[in-house]
Amino acid sequence: MSLSSAINTAQTIFNNTAAQTALVSKNISNVSNADYSRRMAMLGTNGNGAQIVSIQRAQNDALMKQHSISIAQSSAQSTLLTGLETIKSALGGNGYETSPSNYLKLFRDSLQTFASTPGNASVAATTVSSASDLAKSLVKTSASVQDVRYQADKEIDASVKTLNGLLADFEKANYAVQGATASGADASDALDQRDKLLRQISEIVGISTVTRANNDTVIYTSDGTVLFENTPRTVTFQATPGFGATTTGNGIYVDGVPLKAGNGANTSGEGKLASLLQLRDDIAPKFQTQLDEIARGLVTLFQENTTPATTALPGLFTWADGTVPAAGTLVPGMAASLTINPLATANPTLVRDGGFNGPGYSSNTSGSSGYTDLLDSFATALGENMAFDTTTGLDGTSSIMDFASSSIGWLEELRSAASTANDNKTALLSRTQDALSNVTGVSLDEELSQLLDLEQSYKASAKLVSTVDAMMTALLQAVG
Structure with a gap:
């Protein structure tokens, strides 16, 4: 992997992590809102092979x-x-x-x-x-x-x-x-x-x-x-x-x-x-x-x-x-x-x-x-x-x-x-409300767990950036 590719990869991860973190934060802020359906960040790729984040709303038409x-x-x-x-x-x-x-x-x-x-x-x-x-x-x-x-x-x-x-x-x-x-x-x-x-x-x-x-x-x-x-x-x-x-x-x-x-x-x-x-x-x-x-x-x-x-x-x-x-x-x-x-x-x-x-x-x-x-x-x-x-x-x-x-x-x-x-x-x-809530409601435990996963992803991206920075510094010193 080239240094420029590594930097682009890190940037993509940062952007996706930021989008996912914002979504998790929105879910957490609506944990007590009965009229809110949980949002989920879905990772995919575009035509150029780059990863993108799309938002999917939890729903179940039959239960609704x-x-x-x-x-x-x-x-x-x-x-x-x-x-x-x-x-x-x-x-x-x-x-x-x-x-x-x-x-x-x-x-x-x-x-x-x-x-x-x-x-x-x-x-x-x-x-x-x-x-x-x-x-x-x-x-x-x-x-x-x-x-x-x-x-x-x-x-x-x-x-x-x-x-x-x-x-x-x-x-x-x-x-x-x-x-x-x-x-x-x-x-x-x-x-x-x-x-x-x-x-x-x-x-x-x-x-x-x-x-x-x-x-x-x-x-x-x-x-x-x-x-x-x-x-x-x-x-x-x-x-x-x-x-x-x-x-x-x-x-x-x-x-x-x-x-x-x-x-x-x-x-x-x-x-x-x-x-x-x-x-x-x-x-x-x-x-x-x-x-x-x-x-x-x-x-x-x-x-x-x-x-x-x-x-x-x-x-x-x-x-x-x-x-x-x-x-x-x-x-x-x-x-x-x-x-x-x-x-x-x-x-x-x-x-x-x-x-x-x-x-x-x-x-x-x-x-x-x-x-x-x-x-x-x-x-x-x-x-x-x-x-x-x-x-x-x-x-x-x-x-x-x-x-x-x-x-x-x-x-x-x-x-x-x-x-x-x-x-x-x-x-x-009450039973139908519970069933619908289980599908569309926000679970605080799940969202906090998701935040921990996103934190690890952020750390990995930061590590990648610091590694690229070190390699760039070494390269410049060698050229100099």
């Missing part, structure tokens, strides 16, 4: 796609569980202490106590108070359910705006990747940014991707609607200012195509939008129908009639319409206006005697303070079967006590199954 799916599924399940937990909290938490079912049991106990001491004015007042607590529980729970729908609607609105912003950012990142790929420049930073945006989009809506020439990426929703192709597709949604039992929320549209809601406790939805739709349009409305049927049942069971029978009228329990609804027929929003008859507060003995609608509706015609027939019939009726609307998802024939308990059971079964599914999907997400 699985990771996006896991993010979407976990986000959807977590969103659904959060909504169910909110409804549960409104009912008093684990013991459901403030649920209509619990207040119904307390009211029944008060009726039975009143029936055992019908002449006790204090017990009569307590019974009316229990009835009032029951009515207020239904009103409050109904308001909480509609608030869950309203909050879900607000979150949909915010998420859609975020999604549109992410898609606009993705367009810029995608162009940067295409430009770098086409020019042969390093596209690693742009690819990191694009992958980060894909993960963020996955939290909002389930996606799948297809990569085309020049690393161009097309995004589809999980049900096949184009979300991004060259330019973002517009995602539209109109928020609703308030919710009642008869309010229908607006849909989410991706380029004019409606986004599907999730289904089931182990939700089929991917991304939080699918679960928010499920909460707003399926679960919360279903629970509302159960509350409305409990309210209708109370008005029906405590109705008053004359002898001989005429038009039945509400007795102890009444509502905004002031009528007794048809048997087994749902009245949307009835629970929101349920209340006790104001006369009950002024004269609690009307619960014992009847007559909320005038003397002609009184059952205790003798005015006896020991009269218990009406109280006994109320207590018995609470445990007897009656017809309920089957659209509630519960048994169409049961007692109001069992129906109220079944409503809590329905919610708890749904919440428990959703919690189990959330644990499973969270665990799956």
